[in-house]
Every structure is written in C-alpha cells, then in structure tokens.
Amino acid sequence: MNIATKIIPAPKLSDQVLKDMCDYRLGRLRKSMAEKNVSLSILVNPVSLRYAIDFDEFQLFQSHVPTCYLFVPAEGPLVMHGATRRNFPNVSEYRRPYFISPFDSGFDLNNSAKLFTEEVDSFMKEYCHNNSIAIERITPLVTQSLQNLGYQISDAECLLEKAKVIKCETEIECIKHTIAIAEYGMKLMQENTFAGLTERQLWSILHQVNIANNGSWIEGHMLSSGPRTNPWLQEASERVIETGDMVALDTDLIGPRGYMADISRSWICEGGRGNNEQRKAYQHAYDEVHFNIDAIKPGISFSELSRGAFQRNKIYKSNNYPCVYHGAGLTDEYPKIYYQEDWARDGYDGIVEPNMVLCVESYSGAEEGEVGVKLEQMVLVTEMEVEVLSHYPFEDKLIQ
Numbered sequence: 001m002n003i004a005t006k007i008i009p010a011p012k013l014s015d016q017v018l019k020d021m022c023d024y025r026l027g028r029l030r031k032s033m034a035e036k037n038v039s040l041s042i043l044v045n046p047v048s049l050r051y052a053i054d055f056d057e058f059q060l061f062q063s064h065v066p067t068c069y070l071f072v073p074a075e076g077p078l079v080m081h082g083a084t085r086r087n088f089p090n091v092s093e094y095r096r097p098y099f100i101s102p103f104d105s106g107f108d109l110n111n112s113a114k115l116f117t118e119e120v121d122s123f124m125k126e127y128c129h130n131n132s133i134a135i136e137r138i139t140p141l142v143t144q145s146l147q148n149l150g151y152q153i154s155d156a157e158c159l160l161e162k163a164k165v166i167k168c169e170t171e172i173e174c175i176k177h178t179i180a181i182a183e184y185g186m187k188l189m190q191e192n193t194f195a196g197l198t199e200r201q202l203w204s205i206l207h208q209v210n211i212a213n214n215g216s217w218i219e220g221h222m223l224s225s226g227p228r229t230n231p232w233l234q235e236a237s238e239r240v241i242e243t244g245d246m247v248a249l250d251t252d253l254i255g256p257r258g259y260m261a262d263i264s265r266s267w268i269c270e271g272g273r274g275n276n277e278q279r280k281a282y283q284h285a286y287d288e289v290h291f292n293i294d295a296i297k298p299g300i301s302f303s304e305l306s307r308g309a310f311q312r313n314k315i316y317k318s319n320n321y322p323c324v325y326h327g328a329g330l331t332d333e334y335p336k337i338y339y340q341e342d343w344a345r346d347g348y349d350g351i352v353e354p355n356m357v358l359c360v361e362s363y364s365g366a367e368e369g370e371v372g373v374k375l376e377q378m379v380l381v382t383e384m385e386v387e388v389l390s391h392y393p394f395e396d397k398l399i400q
Contacts, residue, residue: 182261
C-alpha cells in the first residue's frame with residue numbers, strides 16, 4: 001500500500017498556554033493530594049509522568065521497566081530521576097535514579113529498595129510535613145521498607161485519576177486535535193478497505209497517520225473483520241478481508257501531547273447495504289450510542305446513567321461491551337460506568353461534572369453469531385449539556 005499521509009494542522013498553542021496547562025495539571029494533582037493529606041507522591045507510570053510534568057521519554061519502556069520516577073511533594077521542589085532531557089515543566093532538580101527493577105538491578109532488589117527508601121526518607125525529612133506517602137505500582141519491597149520506617153503508604157494512582165477527570169480548555173483542544181488525526185486515519189482506512197487486504201495491513205494505516213502527526217502509540221490492535229467481529233475484543237490478525245465483510249475497529253489512539261482519541265466505527269468491505277443481520281446489528285449499536293449520549297447531563301450520577309441506559313435487545317444483551325460509558329484524556333480514565341447487569345458486582349457511584357470527557361460505547365453482536373458492530377463516540381460534558389467531539393460519519397446504508 002502506498003498511503004499518502006498528510007499532516008493535520010495542530011492548534012497554535014503558545015509556550016505560555018502550554019505552561020499554563022502543565023501548571024493546571026500539577027495544581028489538580030496537588031489538590032488531590034491535599035484532600036487526602038498526602039505529603040509526597042512518587043510517580044512511575046508513564047501516563048502519570050506525562051500528566052505531572054509532560055514527560056514523554058521511552059513511555060512504553062517505562063511502563064514495564066520503571067527506570068524513571070518523580071517526587072511530587074505537596075509543597076516544595078519536584079525532583080525527576082532518570083530523565084535525559086532537563087527542560088520538563090515545573091521540575092526543579094534532576095537526579096540519577098536508584099534502580100528498582102530486575103532489568104536494572106538483577107533478581108535481588110533488597111539493596112536497591114534500601115537505597116531508594118533512604119532517598120525517600122531524606123526527601124521527606126527535608127520537605128514534607130507528615131508521614132503520608134502515595135506510591136504508584138513498583139516493587140513491594142519499597143512499600144515494606146517505607147512502612148518499616150513508620151510511613152503511611154497509599155495508592156498514588158487514585159490521586160492521579162481524580163486529578164485528571166476535569167479538563168482545562170487547552171486539554172480539550174489537544175483532545176480535539178487527536179480526534180482530527182484519528183478520523184483522518186479512519187478515512188484512509190475506509191477508502192482502502194478492499195478484499196485481499198489483511199486486517200493487520202489495514203490497521204497499519206492508522207499507526208502511520210498517528211506517528212506522522214507526532215502521535216505516541218495505539219493501546220491495542222482493535223480491528224476485526226467478518227466472523228472475527230463476534231465476539232468483540234479480538235485484535236487484528238492476518239485474516240484476509242473479503243468483499244461484504246463487516247469491518248469493525250476501535251482507535252484507542254494516543255496522539256500528540258499524549259491525548260487520546262477513542263472512537264469506534266464499523267463498515268462493509270467495498271460498501272453496500274450489507275445483509276439483514278449486519279443491518280440489524282448496526283442499527284442496534286447506532287440507536288444505543290445516540291440514546292445514551294442524550295441521557296448525559298451535568299450533575300447526573302453514574303448509577304442513574306446505568307439505570308437509564310438504552311434497553312438492549314435480548315439477542316445482544318448477554319454479549320455487551322464491558323461498560324456503557326468511560327472517561328478519556330491521557331488514555332482511558334476514570335470513570336467506568338457499567339451496565340445494570342454488572343452493577344451489583346462492579347459498579348461504583350459518582351457524579352458527572354462539566355469538563356469531563358466521556359466515551360459512549362456500544363458493541364452489538366448476537367451471542368455465538370458471526371456479525372458484530374462496534375460504535376463509539378466521544379463527548380464533552382458542558383455546564384448545560386454535552387458537545388459531541390467525534391464526527392466521523394456513520395453508514396447511512398446500514399441504518400434502517
């Protein structure tokens with residue numbers, strides 16, 4: 001395939017505007033820390049590091065080998081360990097890290113954990129007002145060692161998720177830019193959906209567009225065709241797409257500045273009205289997404305949204321997507337709002353607030369059927385209503 005990739009114009013954001021966004025995000029994190037009386041957060045998750053200081057080095061590597069980490073005190077200097085660059089916003093000091101993974105330190109991590117703990121202890125004594133530390137997922141030896149020194153340990157991931165849920169205007173502009181990139185990639189994919197192409201060949205177009213536009217990565221390979229569209233969550237394979245196949249995809253695309261476009265569409269290979277089963281599944285998914293968008297209002301609870309969600313046809317009911325709604329920003333984020341049938345086991349409540357970005361989901365495929373349709377829209381909750389952020393067209397010929 002010879003795909004010409006154009007560059008989608010990015011919003012013109014001045015250095016000051018970008019600094020203000022980084023200040024806003026750090027302020028949100030510190031507010032979340034203050035509410036839980038946490039003196040120090042230690043961050044290793046690459047998405048958390050991106051949120052706190054716009055850190056963007058070797059992010060996928062960092063996700064499984066935590067070479068870098070950041071000290072974020074409730075008050076005082078941010079200290080970054082292990083970064084190559086020295087110009088991340090709001091960082092006062094850069095240090096060499098104490099390695100806390102088998103890749104860097106071998107199988108016996110006790111001495112590494114001891115050195116790491118000693119540095120944390122020294123930092124706490126100099127800058128922090130109590131003994132409460134929030135840590136992201138690293139070796140439990142560090143947690144045990146800090147607890148032995150009398151520190152109270154909590155999960156920093158909860159603080160980050162609470163901070164990220166409310167977006168500032170610049171974050172929303174970044175999300176809109178990523179959506180534009182994803183939708184251009186989807187357009188090229190649909191234009192090049194021909195019989196004889198493999199699922200992975202088709203999926204590669206979206207990667208090319210994302211990387212050419214300064215994007216980061218794609219969370220999975222969520223494209224399937226024909227009988228592989230049912231059940232959902234089968235990632236792209238070497239299956240050769242055939243004329244008349246349903247092709248379904250979910251972008252899960254992490255674009256420029258780390259912001260996400262999470263959009264799903266389905267279409268027929270080489271077009272047409274499809275067969276009756278394809279049209280019925282498509283109509284059901286289309287109706288569900290639009291009904292559930294209309295249900296969103298600022299101030300509504302998660303449980304109310306779940307109870308009032310679209311009543312799915314019984315032939316699709318047991319084969320639903322894992323949630324009705326979920327948050328998005330720098331990847332998938334809190335909240336995850338479950339279907340009523342899963343609420344008693346998995347559901348948790350909360351309130352929909354202005355400047356939350358939500359994804360509205362539908363997967364429609366009969367249990368043990370051979371057709372599945374995935375549709376998903378991104379919306380911004382405003383003071384009065386919702387603004388639909390994703391605009392890739394639906395398939396008029398599949399809507400009955």
